[in-house]
Amino acid sequence: MGVVIYAGGRFPRGRIVSPVTHKYAVGASVICPFGHRSEKGLFEVMRHLPDDGGRGLQYRLKSVTDGHERTAFEAALEIPPPLDAAS
Numbered sequence: 001m002g003v004v005i006y007a008g009g010r011f012p013r014g015r016i017v018s019p020v021t022h023k024y025a026v027g028a029s030v031i032c033p034f035g036h037r038s039e040k041g042l043f044e045v046m047r048h049l050p051d052d053g054g055r056g057l058q059y060r061l062k063s064v065t066d067g068h069e070r071t072a073f074e075a076a077l078e079i080p081p082p083l084d085a086a087s
């Protein structure tokens with residue numbers, strides 16, 4: 001299950017390719033850089049977006065602090081530290 005076999009097209013015959021899935025679920029909290037590289041904010045994942053031509057999976061995010069929305073690549077996102085570690 002979850003394995004796609006391409007018989008032709010741009011993939012070599014018989015090559016098995018696993019579909020790529022998003023790492024973060026809709027509703028999850030993530031940390032995303034913005035503005036200057038050192039600035040980061042807490043965002044909620046609003047929806048999954050498709051791969052942008054081989055550049056990676058994307059997400060639609062909403063800022064927890066001011067509600068603005070943005071799009072970010074999965075590689076730029078981080079998991080926030082547990083609440084116990086924040087103190």
